[in-house]
Amino acid sequence: MAELTYRDAVAAGIAQEMARDESVVFLGEDIGAAGGVFKTTLGLLERFGPRRVRDTPISEQAIIGAAMGAAMTGLRPIAEIMFSDFFAVCWDMIANEIAKTRYMTAGQIALPLVIRTANGYGSRFGAQHSQSVENWAMAIPGLKVVAPSTPLDVKGLLAAAVRDPDPVIFFEHKGLYSTKGEVPDGEIVDRLGTAKVVRQGEDVTIVALAAMVPKSLQAAERLAAEDGISATVVDVRSLVPLDTKTIFEEVRKTGRLYTVEENPRLCGWGAEIASLVAEECFYDLDGPIVRITTPHVPLPAADLLEDNAVPTVDRIVETVRRNAG
Amino acid sequence: MDRATRLALYRSLVEIRVLEKRAYDLFLQNLVKGTSHLSLGQEAVAAGFAVAMRKDDYTFCTYRGHAHTLARGAPMVGVLGELMGRKCGLMGGKGGSMHLTSVEHGAMGSYAIVGAHLPVAAGAAWSAQVRGTDQVSVCFFGDGTTNIGAFHEALNLAAVWKLPVIFVCENNQYMEYTPIREVTAVANPAADRACAYGLEKILIDGNDADVVHRTARECIGKARDGGGPSLVEALTYRTSGHSRADPGKYRPVGELDDWLKKDPVVLYRVRLVGMGIEENALRDIERAVERAVDEATEAAKACPPSGVEVIEKDVWADGGSSWRN
Numbered sequence: 001m002a003e004l005t006y007r008d009a010v011a012a013g014i015a016q017e018m019a020r021d022e023s024v025v026f027l028g029e030d031i032g033a034a035g036g037v038f039k040t041t042l043g044l045l046e047r048f049g050p051r052r053v054r055d056t057p058i059s060e061q062a063i064i065g066a067a068m069g070a071a072m073t074g075l076r077p078i079a080e081i082m083f084s085d086f087f088a089v090c091w092d093m094i095a096n097e098i099a100k101t102r103y104m105t106a107g108q109i110a111l112p113l114v115i116r117t118a119n120g121y122g123s124r125f126g127a128q129h130s131q132s133v134e135n136w137a138m139a140i141p142g143l144k145v146v147a148p149s150t151p152l153d154v155k156g157l158l159a160a161a162v163r164d165p166d167p168v169i170f171f172e173h174k175g176l177y178s179t180k181g182e183v184p185d186g187e188i189v190d191r192l193g194t195a196k197v198v199r200q201g202e203d204v205t206i207v208a209l210a211a212m213v214p215k216s217l218q219a220a221e222r223l224a225a226e227d228g229i230s231a232t233v234v235d236v237r238s239l240v241p242l243d244t245k246t247i248f249e250e251v252r253k254t255g256r257l258y259t260v261e262e263n264p265r266l267c268g269w270g271a272e273i274a275s276l277v278a279e280e281c282f283y284d285l286d287g288p289i290v291r292i293t294t295p296h297v298p299l300p301a302a303d304l305l306e307d308n309a310v311p312t313v314d315r316i317v318e319t320v321r322r323n324a325g
Numbered sequence: 326m327d328r329a330t331r332l333a334l335y336r337s338l339v340e341i342r343v344l345e346k347r348a349y350d351l352f353l354q355n356l357v358k359g360t361s362h363l364s365l366g367q368e369a370v371a372a373g374f375a376v377a378m379r380k381d382d383y384t385f386c387t388y389r390g391h392a393h394t395l396a397r398g399a400p401m402v403g404v405l406g407e408l409m410g411r412k413c414g415l416m417g418g419k420g421g422s423m424h425l426t427s428v429e430h431g432a433m434g435s436y437a438i439v440g441a442h443l444p445v446a447a448g449a450a451w452s453a454q455v456r457g458t459d460q461v462s463v464c465f466f467g468d469g470t471t472n473i474g475a476f477h478e479a480l481n482l483a484a485v486w487k488l489p490v491i492f493v494c495e496n497n498q499y500m501e502y503t504p505i506r507e508v509t510a511v512a513n514p515a516a517d518r519a520c521a522y523g524l525e526k527i528l529i530d531g532n533d534a535d536v537v538h539r540t541a542r543e544c545i546g547k548a549r550d551g552g553g554p555s556l557v558e559a560l561t562y563r564t565s566g567h568s569r570a571d572p573g574k575y576r577p578v579g580e581l582d583d584w585l586k587k588d589p590v591v592l593y594r595v596r597l598v599g600m601g602i603e604e605n606a607l608r609d610i611e612r613a614v615e616r617a618v619d620e621a622t623e624a625a626k627a628c629p630p631s632g633v634e635v636i637e638k639d640v641w642a643d644g645g646s647s648w649r650n
Contacts, residue, residue, distance in 0.1 A: 025455055051455060052455065054486070056482065057478075057481060057482065057485065059444075059478035059481065059482060061440075061441075061444055061474060061475045061478045061479075062444045062447065062475070062478035062479055062481070062482040063444075064444070065441065065442075065443070065444020065445045065447065065448055065475065065478075065479065066444055066445075066447050066448035066451055066482065067448060068444075068445050068448055069385075069433075069444070069445040069446060069447060069448020069449035069450070069451065069452065069462070070448045070449065070451055070452040070455070071448075072433060072445075072448075072449065073383065073433075073448075073449045073452040073453070073456075074452060074456060075452045075455060075456070077448075092438050092441055092475075093441065093444070096438050096441065097436070097438070097441050097442075097445065101434065102639055102640065102641070102642070103419060103639050103640050104416060104419055104420040104424045104426075105416050105419070105420060105424070105426040105428070105434065106416040106417045106419050106420070106635070106638075106639055107638075107639040107642075107644070108416065108426055108427070108428045109426065109428060109433070109434065110642060112642075141640055141646070141648075142640055165641075165642035165643075166641050166642050193650060240648050241647065241648055241649055241650065242648060242649045242650075243649075243650055244649045244650060245650045276649075
């Protein structure tokens with residue numbers, strides 16, 4: 001057992017898969033010689049060589065297009081898009097080409113590829129380098145969407161994503177890169193489409209993703225200490241496929257659902273979960289479903305503004321306290 | 326060039342010509358729905374390259390892709406069936422005219438977003454390079470594509486990585502309805518940009534099947550030998566409109582007539598006769614092709630339409646479209 005940072009778990013996951021399978025290749029901007037702008041890919045170029053680890057120009061369309069062309073001809077590429085905000089410059093490749101090709105060709109073309117990206121708030125970079133865009137990806141049929149919250153999940157879900165026969169969008173949270181966690185030695189392979197109950201409670205169920213998971217856990221501790229409210233926290237981990245089974249089970253036990261989302265309000269992933277729960281667990285609910293999200297604004301840069309735009313521990317506590325009584 | 330190659334070229338030209346005319350007739354009978362983009366007048370580009378390619382090489386083309394797909398050997402009934410939404414279509418009706426694909430023939434897709442497939446073709450070439458095969462990737466596109474970002478991203482990446490890919494611009498003079506020269510800073514939209522990527526300027530008569538074939542052989546040979554990419558601009562003209570909705574009224578009087586004098590099928594026939602190839606041999610090819618297109622038409626008409634049971638199939642590798650458990 002070793003303690004790894006979330007950042008180190010990325011390189012560890014990629015290395016595990018590249019060592020296992022010769023067809024896994026890796027490309028992106030500054031990922032090789034520089035080891036990644038977030039230092040998530042240190043050592044991979046040295047270990048696997050420039051044939052399989054390729055630094056690219058600042059050409060997001062070429063990066064994603066090349067990954068697609070490689071995936072359809074026998075390789076299993078991992079492509080990095082430095083910031084998830086840059087999906088907007090290669091969205092055609094992701095949403096029109098990669099997501100639709102298997103379907104349009106009636107299964108003739110397989111695209112086993114992973115697009116990794118740094119998502120989310122916390123670096124004071126302003127509105128074009130801080131977004132949470134997992135809901136963009138979730139809205140496109142043909143993309144699997146994963147967003148881990150711990151180093152262990154990073155390694156295991158990344159391995160599962162590389163081995164998956166379909167395109168997977170892998171959202172790393174840049175606010176979590178320096179967080180640490182225990183990661184057992186040896187090969188780790190998780191399963192896509194599985195949520196995790198990270199805290200078991202009795203009164204309310206909080207469903208969260210990525211950086212909102214540790215915040216929800218902190219909020220749950222405060223609710224227990226200050227209000228005697230016992231909260232379950234579910235880490236969604238995988239938006240597509242979505243583990244509705246686990247989410248429904250935990251909602252049915254408490255009768256109350258709160259979603260904690262970093263994405264802006266409209267069409268966030270929590271809205272889909274709220275709608276599913278309303279349709280399928282309506283008679284198990286003891287009160288309205290409540291969504292806690294970033295307001296429908298671009299993210300501001302200044303630390304005080306950024307930290308208070310996304311859901312805070314205080315906001316989660318107050319919202320649950322106000323509604324759970 | 327030997328007699329067999331010349332006859333193969335002629336056959337390919339005639340197949341494209343007759344099949345495209347048939348596709349047009351089938352629109353008029355309302356048996357083909359949606360849109361369709363014909364290669365009438367541009368046959369020599371598809372034929373010249375396809376005859377020079379090896380079976381395991383890759384073709385990437387645009388929404389004007391019937392010609393390229395057919396030229397690689399895809400069955401006529403699959404092409405016509407796809408246009409007509411029948412079960413026997415190459416993709417069972419899921420793709421339609423703009424997305425013809427036949428992976429078993431190396432036709433790796435027709436791409437309907439201008440420019441998108443250039444990076445994908447580069448990726449397939451990268452894959453061949455990484456896997457150590459000597460396959461090449463050939464990517465066809467129109468003159469309008471030279472003004473979109475993906476063109477430049479792909480050319481640069483291919484040049485930097487010395488990829489075995491040939492980019493073939495079919496300059497048919499009109500991007501859609503607007504003459505390409507009115508919206509482009511250089512006279513030859515592809516060839517004049519080759520120098521920006523350290524590539525040789527290659528500007529050829531795209532209506533001369535021999536010239537195209539010779540160029541194709543040179544570029545493919547260079548790519549196979551590790552010599553890197555080429556960018557070819559083939560001057561040609563589409564003698565029909567942009568799509569079936571377009572009567573082509575924006576053309577100056579006389580322009581079409583001038584180009585019809587350079588009809589690639591007629592020109593090639595005259596040349597073959599002049600070289601002493603017997604009329605009978607050519608007529609045999611023409612009759613065989615007419616018969617094959619007739620038979621394919623009848624087979625496609627007799628084939629049932631794709632059933633609604635395929636709507637939710639083939640989003641994922643497991644054959645389904647499930648996004649939850």
